[in-house]
Amino acid sequence: MFATGGGDAVINLWHDSTVADKEGAFRKEVRHLTYQFKCLFFKRRGCFERARIINAALDxxxxxxxxxxxxxxxxxxxxxxxxxxxxxxxxxxxxxxxxxxxxxxxxxxxxxxxxxxxxxxxxxxxxxxxxxxxxxxxxxxxxxxxxxxxxxxxxxxxxxxxxxxxxxxxxxxxxxxxxxxxxxxxxxMPVIEPETDGRELKEEDVKCFEDAGGYQFGGISLEEQNDDNEPKEISRKKRKSHKSKDGRHKKEKVVDYTSAAAISSQA
The missing domain is CATH 1.20.1310 (5 helical Cullin repeat like)
Structure with missing residues (x-):
């Protein structure tokens, strides 16, 4: 140790710390190596212990x-x-x-x-x-x-x-x-049934397939549809026949009236 001074009235004491610094660095390196060795040791030990447990379970x-x-x-x-x-x-x-x-x-x-x-x-x-x-x-x-x-x-x-x-x-x-x-x-869910309108028929609901020489639309054959349409046509013909008969009666009455008027004028 030695001391130095100057005009500012400050005395500085100097110590030689070379050996202490080397010892500190050496101890730090030893601690680091020891820590690495312990980590490696416990890692290897852990792998070995884990292997023992796995082998026992496999057996x-x-x-x-x-x-x-x-x-x-x-x-x-x-x-x-x-x-x-x-x-x-x-x-x-x-x-x-x-x-x-x-x-x-x-x-x-x-x-x-x-x-x-x-x-x-x-x-x-x-x-x-x-x-x-x-x-x-x-x-x-x-x-x-x-x-x-x-x-x-x-x-x-x-x-x-x-x-x-x-x-x-x-x-x-x-x-x-x-x-x-x-x-x-x-x-x-099976209790609930969708509400459907029979008057509206969608394209995907219409199923056409051949059955006994005829086609079916939505489960109703053409023959059944024709049978259903025949009574409607007969009723329409009956209505037309009644109307034609009424027209003939009216025409006959008009002819009778005109003939009677002509006879009275000649007289």
Whole structure:
């Protein structure tokens, strides 16, 4: 360290920080390399652990897969395992239930506490609530009430589960009631018939096809239409005949009157 001064009455103290700067840069580089090494290590470890869980699931050893997912704190992978078993084919439902009951039966109280924490988080999402309710039902079916009470923090977990569960059940109830309206509408639709006017006949309603040597228009054959028109023509002829007869009578009367007038004038 050395000091310098000037005419302004200011004394400056100088320190040699070359070694300290080098040490600081070295420590910073070491921390950076350590962080990268840890990231690489955990990444490789995560891949290895994920591979162990996948291999256990492929071997249908779901008990080991569930234990690994809980021990390694893999809630997403645990949800995928439950979802895979819940969405299996109907003929595999019983086997899936057996796998779940067997896997849950091997868990301890601490593991159940961690599992219920995951269920609480899943239950807050409408898309994940089905799996959460399924797992919750299985846990309560396997464990007796005396063991459920002994789980650490079970009161807080249940208090967090109840309001969201009530909300999900209310939503399902509304959806179920809305389906009744659809059923009622579909049932009532055949009763409603459109109002049609027989005097107006559209082109698409006119169907012409050959049947027994004749054509039909709108379900009425030409022969039937001709039969319907014949009485109308006969009635018109009758009316014309009556009118012609009345005209002849009038003409005869006029002739009689004119002939009588001519005879009287000649006389």
């Amino acid at each position: 249908a050893d779901y008990t080991k897969a569930f234990q690994l997912a809980i021990e390694l704190h893999r809630p997403h992978k645990l949800f995928e395992l439950f979802s895979e078993l819940c969405s299996c084919a109907p003929y595999k439902k019983r086997d899936a239930e057996v796998h779940i009951e067997k896997a849950l039966g091997t868990l301890g109280k601490e593991e159940f506490h961690l599992l219920l924490q995951y269920v609480r988080e899943w239950n807050t999402e409408p898309k994940l609530c089905y799996i959460a309710q399924f797992v919750l039902f299985r846990v309560f079916s396997i464990l007796p009430p005396t063991e459920i009470v002994e789980i650490k923090g079970i009161g807080e977990l249940l208090e967090a589960l109840i309001p969201y569960s009530q909300r999900h059940f209310s939503r399902i109830d509304r959806l179920e009631r809305s389906t009744f309206l659809l059923d009622y509408t579909l049932t009532g």
